[in-house]
Amino acid sequence: MCSKIVLFTIFSVLSISDSARILGIFQTPTTSTQSVFQAIWKELSLKGHQVTVVSPFPLRDKSLVNLTEIDVSGTTKIFLNHDFQFFMNKERSTTSKIEALFNVNYELSEAIFEDDGFKKIYQNPNERFDLIIIQIHINPIFHTLGARFNAPVIGVSSMGGYIGSHFAIGNPNHPALYSEMFLPYHGKLTFSERWYSSFYNMWVRGYLYFKAMPRCNQIARKYLGSNIPDIEDLQKDLSILFLTTNPILYEPRPNVPIIQAISQVHLKPVQPLNQELQSILDNAKNGVIYFSLGSNVQSIYMPERFRRILIETFAELPYTILWKWESEDLPNKPKNVIIKKWLPQQDILAHPNIKVFMTQCGLQSLEESFNAGVPIIGVPFIADQEMNIKRLERYGVGLEINYLSVTKEELKGKILEVANNDKYRKKVVELNSLLNDEPIKGLEKVVWWTEYVLRHNGTKHLRGPTVDIGWVEFLLLDVISVTLIFTVLCLLILKRLICFIFTKKEKLKTK
Missing domain, CATH: 3.40.50.2000 (Glycogen Phosphorylase B;)
Structure with missing residues (x-):
């Protein structure tokens, strides 16, 4: 009887990872970013998973029988409507570019939710998925699909992680050591760079909390219902974050276990030229x-x-x-x-x-x-x-x-x-x-960790402690405050005691 249970368990685990239903949302309508995501969803489809993808750049490969693609190429005009000269201009401040990028992503998200093909998926009460994979750039709105389908969420970036993503999953992000990818800094930061980086970190936290997240929650609830949890909480449950980084172009840094670096996933065999x-x-x-x-x-x-x-x-x-x-x-x-x-x-x-x-x-x-x-x-x-x-x-x-x-x-x-x-x-x-010179190639790593998430229905056991700790505790402000108060009290008591002793001595001398 025991052996039958073990065999059944093994079979169940293998069948889940072998034929999972996966939904992917890759919203940015640019060729370079989509080339990374295309390689990932193609590989997962070839591994036998039933993959449904929402993308402005579908592969349209009829040989991929496990792949369903929802073409949202109409979103490209949103990029064109936003003057890209703005983003190219080095004289513009980083903060103004971040705000502009969020504005673009609000429109992209709404356009994708408005797509008739995608509506048939998220509005269908009988639709189910075992895993959600989302593009993580600067837009956290699609985290809510994990709550909608009660499925774990994996994030993928075609570059390094945006600072907001590091904040959300509790990844160490010291402003004096790790330049945010939108800042033009590299290596050991100068004093002025550390100064700007520190205040930029604080600005991002304030901007996310007071402006970006309320707007993102508003958009998500408009389409998925008012019962969808806050995105701030959903981001904390991210199962894996794939970043297209390597120690050559990005500073080596400590990362929480759910961050997995991948590289060169989009490279293909060389083809003959025309x-x-x-x-x-x-x-x-x-x-x-x-x-x-x-x-x-x-x-x-x-x-x-x-x-x-x-x-x-x-x-x-x-x-x-x-x-x-x-x-x-x-x-x-x-x-x-x-x-x-x-x-x-x-x-x-x-x-x-x-x-x-x-x-x-x-x-x-x-x-x-x-x-x-x-x-x-x-x-x-x-x-x-x-x-x-x-x-x-x-x-x-x-x-x-x-x-x-x-x-x-x-x-x-x-x-x-x-x-x-x-x-x-x-x-x-x-x-x-x-x-x-690495033990496993980028695409192989993506497949392994994706199926790991499927086998264990998420990675809550890999969740970093900094996700659940407030800034007061993280910066030891409570410890420092209590220590300072205790020290000040001790000094005041000592001062009183010394004054009392000297007063007594003076009184004895006058008698």
């Missing part, structure tokens, strides 16, 4: 500079001054310039510049004639560059990009360009330096070797 691109790259006698600012920061939105400097510089270079330019025409285009609206980046970087990759330094682009062994000219604009290039300069794999102040002479000199000095390429190869 005949036109193959011919362009093969016939570039002096090599090719590949220039792309990714899917978030598009070249057509760059400041006019910087575009003019690029064009003048490229005209004087001996290389072929392959430029991802999102328009039919580039005014004053030099003869050695070839523009394309879209380019297969991983396949292009793998070509031996690529000498330099000029990039905005988004994480996915950097991983592709490392994988191909191509050195970098970094032109950072937003989010973690400035932090990334500063670390890469330290490692010697590339050089940074400040698009606000760069001159033609500086730009030309740095491109020639990286293209002609083989030390940069050698450093990239060394860096890639470090990144790949």
Whole structure:
């Protein structure tokens, strides 16, 4: 009888992890972020799980029989309606950018809840899921789907964790040691950087508590009902947080057990180029500079001054310039510049004639560059990009360009330096070797931990103690206060005693 129970238990556990029903919400309508999530939901589907995904970039792969995709590509216009020049502008404060990003995400969330395909899921009282996977960037609204379906929640980020996520799960986040990914700091912070980082931490806490979270709760309850718990409480129960980080680009730090670092999950085997691109790259006698600012920061939105400097510089270079330019025409285009609206980046970087990759330094682009062994000219604009290039300069794999102040002479000199000095390429190869020296690949880790959550219906046993402790206790303010009060009382008593003794002595002398 006992053996039958054991066998039944084992069978139940295996069947849960082998054929779970998983709902994924990946809201940001940008190619680079979605490439990470696509790899994850495809792999889980191939492992036999029944996966339903809400995304603006569905795979539409008919061979994935376990996959149902709800196309919300209409949300792309929300990004376009919000002037992305705002986010590119380095002169804007970080706090104003955070507020703007939250505003974008409020609209994205409502648009997804309004989608007819998604409505059929969350409004169906008989619908059930064993697990919810959500994109965690800056938007916590979809945490509420865990409460709606009574299922554990896993978060995935295509970059490092936003400071609000660290706060929510009780992850150590000392402002003097770990720069927030939206701040342009790196390594050991100066006094002014520590000062700003500290007050930025406090501002974020206040902004989340008084403004962002009330709005997020309001949106969630509008669609899921007034009985949905507060998002602040739901975030504490996050089962796993997958961050696309590594100790090369992000400072090594202590993490609570539910944070799992993954990297290079979006990389694919190199595919043959089309005949036109193959011919362009093969016939570039002096090599090719590949220039792309990714899917978030598009070249057509760059400041006019910087575009003019690029064009003048490229005209004087001996290389072929392959430029991802999102328009039919580039005014004053030099003869050695070839523009394309879209380019297969991983396949292009793998070509031996690529000498330099000029990039905005988004994480996915950097991983592709490392994988191909191509050195970098970094032109950072937003989010973690400035932090990334500063670390890469330290490692010697590339050089940074400040698009606000760069001159033609500086730009030309740095491109020639990286293209002609083989030390940069050698450093990239060394860096890639470090990144790949790990016991388990990123996608394998995602699958293992996802099925771990399914087997145990969450990870409450891994919950960090800092989640459930208030700031008074965490900062030992109660201990410090009581100690100070006790010390002051002791000193006052001692003072009284001394005064009493001296008064007695004086009285004895006068008698």
